[in-house]
Amino acid sequence: MAARLETLLKQARACEICAAALPHGCRPVLRATRSARLLIVGQAPGRRVHETGIPWNDPSGDRLRSWLEIDRERFYDGRRIAIVPMGFCYPGTDDAGADRPPRPECAPTWHPQLVPLLKEVRLTLLVGSYAQAFYLAGRRQASMTETVRRFADHLPQFLPLPHPSWRNTAWIKRNPWFERELLPVLRQRVRKVLEG
Numbered sequence: 001m002a003a004r005l006e007t008l009l010k011q012a013r014a015c016e017i018c019a020a021a022l023p024h025g026c027r028p029v030l031r032a033t034r035s036a037r038l039l040i041v042g043q044a045p046g047r048r049v050h051e052t053g054i055p056w057n058d059p060s061g062d063r064l065r066s067w068l069e070i071d072r073e074r075f076y077d078g079r080r081i082a083i084v085p086m087g088f089c090y091p092g093t094d095d096a097g098a099d100r101p102p103r104p105e106c107a108p109t110w111h112p113q114l115v116p117l118l119k120e121v122r123l124t125l126l127v128g129s130y131a132q133a134f135y136l137a138g139r140r141q142a143s144m145t146e147t148v149r150r151f152a153d154h155l156p157q158f159l160p161l162p163h164p165s166w167r168n169t170a171w172i173k174r175n176p177w178f179e180r181e182l183l184p185v186l187r188q189r190v191r192k193v194l195e196g
Contacts, residue, residue, distance in 0.1 A: 044087030
């Protein structure tokens with residue numbers, strides 16, 4: 001099974017399935033090992049991640065690590081944490097300067113092959129509405145806010161989160177229950193999964 005995972009990761013990192021639609025070219029960014037206990041499924045790499053090849057290597061990653069209460073060293077410990085976004089490559093920006101959505105070809109092509117091989121995963125963080133739509137399907141609520149608010153409905157397998165982008169700062173302020181109710185549960189569960 002380890003060989004199968006390594007083969008798939010090599011193929012995924014060489015993927016060019018949507019190259020024609022990527023204004024900055026293909027550079028798939030993902031990490032996974034058989035021993036990973038926490039899986040983080042985000043949207044797609046931003047420009048800085050595309051340039052460095054390091055997932056969550058930007059202010060959104062800083063905020064996510066703050067939510068998790070773990071430092072960079074622990075966050076990038078591939079033995080414990082897998083990072084498999086909905087889109088592996090940077091999709092570019094729209095006319096308003098926001099990152100475009102993850103390419104629709106990526107997750108259906110790779111997630112059904114890769115994720116089942118991560119047998120030790122005890123908790124999957126669904127960061128943003130694209131990950132929630134893909135993994136929760138008919139079990140999610142009508143909005144991302146309600147899906148995240150009802151996070152306990154999806155435990156122990158999944159924990160939905162908003163995207164930690166600075167663009168969601170106003171959302172966090174409008175929804176104080178997120179920091180008051182969800183973050184303590186998130187931190188406790190992540191600690192238990194990583195230390196267990």
